[in-house]
Amino acid sequence: xxxxxxxxxxxxxxxxxxxxxxxxxxxxxxxxxxxxxxxxxxxxxxxxxxxxxxxxxxxxxxxxxxxxxxxxxxxxxxxxxxxxxxxxxxxxxxxxxxxxxxxxxxxxxxxxxxxxxxxxxxxxxxxxxxxxxxxxxxxxxxxxxxxxxxxxxxxxxxxxxxxxxxxxxxxxxxxxxxxxxxxxxxxxxxxxxxxxxxxxxxxxxxxxxxxxxxxxxxxxxxxxxxxxxxxxxxxxxxxxxxxxxxxxxxxxxxxxxxxxxxxxxxxxxxxxxxxxxxxxxxxxxxxxxxxxxxxxxxxxxxxxxxxxxxxxxxxxxxxxxxxxxxxxxxxxxxxxxxxxxxxxxxxxxxxxxxxxxxxxxxxxxxxxxxxxxxxxxxxxxxxxxxxxxxxxxxxxxxxxxxxxxxxxxxxxxxxxxxxxxxxxxxxxxxxxxxxxxxxxxxxxxxxxxxxxxxxxxxxxxxxxxxxxxxxxxxxxxxxxxxxxxxxxxxxxxxxxxxxxxxxxxxxxxxxxxxxxxxxxxxxxxxxxxxxxxxxxxxxxxxxxxxxxxxxxxxxxxxxxxxxxxxxxxxxxxxxxxxxxxxxxxxxxxxxxxxxxxxxxxxxxxxxxxxxxxxxxxxxxxxxxxxxxxxxxxxxxxxxxxxxxxxxxxxxxxxxxxxxxxxxxxxxxxxxxxxxxxxxxxxxxxxxxxxxxxxxxxxxxxxxxxxxxxxxxxxxxxxxxxxxxxxxxxxxxxxxxxx
Amino acid sequence: xxxxxxxxxxxxxxxxxxxxxxxxxxxxxxxxxxxxxxxxxxxxxxxxxxxxxxxxxxxxxxxxxxxxxxxxxxxxxxxxxxxxxxxxxxxxxxxxxxxxxxxxxxxxx
Numbered sequence: 001x002x003x004x005x006x007x008x009x010x011x012x013x014x015x016x017x018x019x020x021x022x023x024x025x026x027x028x029x030x031x032x033x034x035x036x037x038x039x040x041x042x043x044x045x046x047x048x049x050x051x052x053x054x055x056x057x058x059x060x061x062x063x064x065x066x067x068x069x070x071x072x073x074x075x076x077x078x079x080x081x082x083x084x085x086x087x088x089x090x091x092x093x094x095x096x097x098x099x100x101x102x103x104x105x106x107x108x109x110x111x112x113x114x115x116x117x118x119x120x121x122x123x124x125x126x127x128x129x130x131x132x133x134x135x136x137x138x139x140x141x142x143x144x145x146x147x148x149x150x151x152x153x154x155x156x157x158x159x160x161x162x163x164x165x166x167x168x169x170x171x172x173x174x175x176x177x178x179x180x181x182x183x184x185x186x187x188x189x190x191x192x193x194x195x196x197x198x199x200x201x202x203x204x205x206x207x208x209x210x211x212x213x214x215x216x217x218x219x220x221x222x223x224x225x226x227x228x229x230x231x232x233x234x235x236x237x238x239x240x241x242x243x244x245x246x247x248x249x250x251x252x253x254x255x256x257x258x259x260x261x262x263x264x265x266x267x268x269x270x271x272x273x274x275x276x277x278x279x280x281x282x283x284x285x286x287x288x289x290x291x292x293x294x295x296x297x298x299x300x301x302x303x304x305x306x307x308x309x310x311x312x313x314x315x316x317x318x319x320x321x322x323x324x325x326x327x328x329x330x331x332x333x334x335x336x337x338x339x340x341x342x343x344x345x346x347x348x349x350x351x352x353x354x355x356x357x358x359x360x361x362x363x364x365x366x367x368x369x370x371x372x373x374x375x376x377x378x379x380x381x382x383x384x385x386x387x388x389x390x391x392x393x394x395x396x397x398x399x400x401x402x403x404x405x406x407x408x409x410x411x412x413x414x415x416x417x418x419x420x421x422x423x424x425x426x427x428x429x430x431x432x433x434x435x436x437x438x439x440x441x442x443x444x445x446x447x448x449x450x451x452x453x454x455x456x457x458x459x460x461x462x463x464x465x466x467x468x469x470x471x472x473x474x475x476x477x478x479x480x481x482x483x484x485x486x487x488x489x490x491x492x493x494x495x496x497x498x499x500x501x502x503x504x505x506x507x508x509x510x511x512x513x514x515x516x517x518x519x520x521x522x523x524x525x526x527x528x529x530x531x532x533x534x535x536x537x538x539x540x541x542x543x544x545x546x547x548x549x550x551x552x553x554x555x556x557x558x559x560x561x562x563x564x565x566x567x568x569x570x571x572x573x574x575x576x577x578x579x580x581x582x583x584x585x586x587x588x589x590x591x592x593x594x595x596x597x598x599x600x601x602x603x604x605x606x607x608x609x610x611x612x613x614x615x616x617x618x619x620x621x622x623x624x625x626x627x628x629x630x631x632x633x634x635x636x637x638x639x640x641x642x643x644x645x646x647x648x649x650x651x652x653x654x655x656x657x658x659x660x661x662x663x664x665x666x667x668x669x670x671x672x673x674x675x676x677x678x679x680x681x682x683x684x685x686x687x688x689x690x691x692x693x694x695x696x697x698x699x700x701x702x703x704x705x706x707x708x709x710x711x712x713x714x715x716x717x718x719x720x721x722x723x724x725x726x727x728x729x730x731x732x733x734x735x736x737x738x
Numbered sequence: 739x740x741x742x743x744x745x746x747x748x749x750x751x752x753x754x755x756x757x758x759x760x761x762x763x764x765x766x767x768x769x770x771x772x773x774x775x776x777x778x779x780x781x782x783x784x785x786x787x788x789x790x791x792x793x794x795x796x797x798x799x800x801x802x803x804x805x806x807x808x809x810x811x812x813x814x815x816x817x818x819x820x821x822x823x824x825x826x827x828x829x830x831x832x833x834x835x836x837x838x839x840x841x842x843x844x845x846x847x
Contacts, residue, residue: 064789170760175791180827192829202774202800207763211796214829 011173015059019108022052024390026101031393033094042089049097050079051232056104058233061178067117068107074128075100081132096131098394099124156187156221158245163216166237167209174234176212182230187220217245320420322380330380333373340366378565381421385463385472386414388423392434392461399438406445406455407438412462418470419565422542426472426562429535433474433558434459436532441478441556451553453477465564472560481550483507508548512536540645540696542566543584543679567665571682573658573690574641576623577630580690581654582663582682587695589642589649591657599635610640610651617642618650620698625677626691631655645695652698661685665692741769749779755786763793770801780805785816795830802834 029048032041057072075097081087099120106118161183165176183189198211205211218227224242231240343362347355389411400407418426442448442457449455460475486507490496495510502510512532539546544562563569563586571582572591594610599619601608608619619640623631632638632655640651663682668675679694739762740755750773758766773780780801784790802812814835817825825831 170763170793173760175759175793177792177795177824177828177830180829181824184827189827192827194829194833196799196833199796199800199803202767202771202797202804205767205797205800207767207793207797208760210792212792216829 012063015063016108016112018059019056019104022056023101023105023108024387025049026052026104027098027394028390030094030098030101031397033089034091043083046079046083046089050076050083053079054229054232059173061182065107065111067121068104068111071100071104071107071121071125071128074125074132077132078128087131093131096124096127098398100128156219157224158190158217158219159224159227160243160245161216161218161227162214162239162241162243163231164213164239165210165234166239167206167211169210169234169237170208172234172237174237176210176214176234179230179234180214180216183216183218183227186222186226186230187218190217190219192216320380320383326376326380330373330376333369333376336369337366337373340369374568378568381419381565381567382417383420383423384414385416385418385423385470386411388418388427388430389414389461389463391427392430395431395434396438396459399435400457403439404445405438405442405457407442407457407459409434410458410460410462412460413464416463416465416470418463418562419567421566422470422562425538425542426560429538429560430461430472430474432531432535434461437474437476437478437556441476441480443479447479466561468564470562470564472562473557474560475555475557477555480552480554480556481508481511482552486510508550511548512546537696543569543586543696569663569665569692571661571663571692572641573661573684574622574652574654575656575658576626576654577628579626579628580658580684580688581622581626582661582690582692583641583643583652584692584695585660587643587645589644591639591641593637593639594635596636610635612642612651615649619653620650621653622693623653625698643695643698645699648699650699652693663690663692739765741766743769743773745776745778747778749781750776752780752782753786754782754784757789758787758794759789759791760793763797766794767797770797774801774804774808777808777810779811779813781813781815783815784821785818787818787821790817790821790825792828792830795825795834799830799833 026049029045029052032045034042053072053075057069057076060066060068060072078087078093078097082089082093087093103118103121103124107121110116110118163176163179169176180189180192193215195213195215196211198213199205200211220227224244227242228240231238234240340362344359344366347359347362349355350358392411393409396407396409437459438457442459443451443453445455448457458477460473462475463470463472465471483504487496487502490502490507490510491498495513496502512535536546539560539562542562543566544560546561547559548556549559550556569582570585572585572588574581574583592612594612598611599608600611600616608621609616610619611617619635621633622628623633633653635653639654639657641654641657642649642651661684663684665680666682667680668678677694677697678691679697680692682690682692684690739758742753742755744751744753752769752773782798798812798814805812817831817835822831825834
């Protein structure tokens with residue numbers, strides 16, 4: 001059973017990942033509905049939604065996830081009516097399908113956590129029922145989207161179906177038996193005859209190969225394409241032939257669907273379909289008729305759900321699809337490494353000068369292969385940011401609709417690649433920024449008309465690579481920030497004194513102070529600051545930075561700059577006592593050994609700063625922060641590394657700068673626990689463990705208030721806003737200093 | 739999946755319990771091979787089976803053909819109605835539970 005669970009877990013990971021992809025496809029297509037008057041455009045989108053829902057239904061059926069299967073089946077009914085034109089595509093219908101999409105997401109999320117059925121599941125299910133106008137036959141609970149074969153008023157057409165699964169069908173996780181129960185929902189299964197002629201002897205049988213095939217007759221009022229649709233999940237692994245019976249409603253025709261060939265309906269078959277559809281009526285629905293079928297799936301589903309929850313809790317929830325070609329290249333590189341290793345092993349035995357030359361060459365070859373291997377592995381982790389961006393048309397649609405604003409979202413650079421590890425973590429900050437842009441950046445329509453702006457507001461979401469970073473921009477053409485009012489607000493909250501003369505950039509930075517902007521803040525700013533500190537911190541947690549620019553009346557631009565990867569970084573290795581630390585090189589400005597008159601203490605020794613070329617910078621004593629004994633404590637005998645984080649510079653007192661190195665970041669959480677001030681650890685070339693400093697956290701972790709006070713006392717005009725930010729952190733930040 | 743095998747004089751009783759699908763088809767096949775070699779009739783109690791997919795059905799079908807060929811019987815008992823209903827939709831109840839093994843149908847028929 002343990003092995004069974006392990007195998008099931010693998011299938012489930014794939015199921016969840018594919019379901020999320022299908023849900024993303026559905027949402028994108030649903031948001032696109034109605035954006036063009038072209039009916040072909042809408043039909044294609046409806047087909048996309050239908051295919052995605054059908055895929056989820058089939059896969060969930062294979063796992064026994066009945067709630068998902070019934071729900072997607074209900075969606076299919078509505079989508080089918082929309083495709084056929086028997087129901088009009090209106091905004092409320094689109095909204096309903098989007099809500100249904102949300103419920104499906106929640107259902108799948110609940111499976112991962114072994115949670116309950118989402119509270120709005122039944123409500124939205126009823127809405128779907130009402131939308132397809134089924135009444136009367138529904139009994140009891142709302143899970144009633146199953147056609148009753150007994151109540152089909154119109155006898156329909158009789159089709160003959162020959163279904164020959166490929167031997168490897170079972171390996172896909174599909175059980176052909178399930179297809180027959182789905183077929184039975186289309187109409188009356190007149191005869192089903194399994195063909196056992198391929199069944200081998202018990203002792204030569206391969207248990208994962210399918211040896212069964214079937215011939216069957218079904219009478220249904222549904223078109224032949226619906227019969228073929230039942231086999232959609234096995235189309236790459238089966239031969240399916242659908243033939244209208246000779247005495248059927250139309251002349252005989254063969255509809256064949258074979259190994260990866262697209263479904264094509266010959267003309268005769270199309271005529272047959274048309275004639276059938278012209279007299280077709282919807283079958284009624286009946287809960288009781290299907291009650292036993294539901295219980296059939298309930299027991300295995302429960303077991304599967306447990307495995308699902310354990311699988312996701314066990315951290316197996318994240319997978320990466322990699323092209324075979326990439327894997328082949330990696331294998332080649334590993335092969336080259338093995339060769340280089342053999343060369344080194346041989347060369348090391350030869351102590352002659354020629355042997356040393358060979359050894360040198362072999363090591364150089366190994367270094368080249370190792371670096372290339374590293375680059376290729378990193379490339380494997382990169383995924384297009386489009387997977388993140390595709391969520392935002394929905395966000396814009398919902399928020400703009402609720403605010404009664406017209407907003408156009410332009411997405412650019414979807415192909416820009418980002419580390420897979422960052423994908424999920426960047427979603428929330430971007431969602432917040434876009435909501436803010438709609439809510440508080442873009443003016444109401446009337447206000448835009450008054451200032452001669454287009455009625456439709458514009459939000460541009462873009463991404464591109466620049467200088468080893470991924471840059472993401474959110475730009476709006478709204479009202480922008482009114483700096484005078486920010487200044488007034490900051491003064492009223494004590495973040496600025498009336499005599500301070502902050503720069504425009506420093507005023508912009510105020511919106512990232514925790515709690516600076518609240519609901520009662522000035523109207524053109526309200527919301528801009530709510531949660532912006534969290535956005536900023538999320539970005540900083542990814543070792544990224546965030547800048548905000550705005551022009552009153554013209555709009556705002558938020559730029560997020562992220563490293564290409566979190567897995568490897570170029571670092572500056574430092575020594576404190578016997579412990580090694582690594583500072584991300586991107587944060588390091590310089591290292592100096594100060595003279596005595598450059599170091600000052602303020603507030604009775606509570607804070608220290610150093611003067612560097614006219615600037616006063618807070619000083620952080622790393623040995624105090626990390627509680628390390630035996631370190632050099634006199635700044636004039638040690639070294640001070642100047643670090644820049646979040647537009648703020650400060651000095652870090654260290655014993656020695658060891659050198660630069662490219663290090664592989666190993667998360668502490670995985671092996672120990674999270675520690676404030678550290679973003680991970682790495683193993684150096686000599687085998688020692690070095691701790692990687694989290695610069696953003698370090699700035700907060702040190703006695704930030706005293707640092708800020710010291711800096712402010714030393715240089716009020718340049719550090720006023722920093723003080724405001726620190727004050728904000730101290731007052732409201734949840735990322736508190738340990 | 740869980741199964742118990744009790745060998746008696748002239749008949750081997752098997753009790754199947756739980757869900758039988760592709761993940762346990764290999765294990766079921768191993769048991770079926772031992773049963774085919776037991777030289778006895780076989781009775782399989784299925785009252786506690788919650789699911790039986792095609793991969794396991796075909797193992798049982800092959801077992802049945804093997805036993806019938808050796809002059810023994812395979813009796814499959816108490817298949818829950820839910821499982822039976824699903825198998826019936828695929829036309830597999832009679833070949834599996836019926837007395838005789840159906841003759842092979844020519845391919846393409």
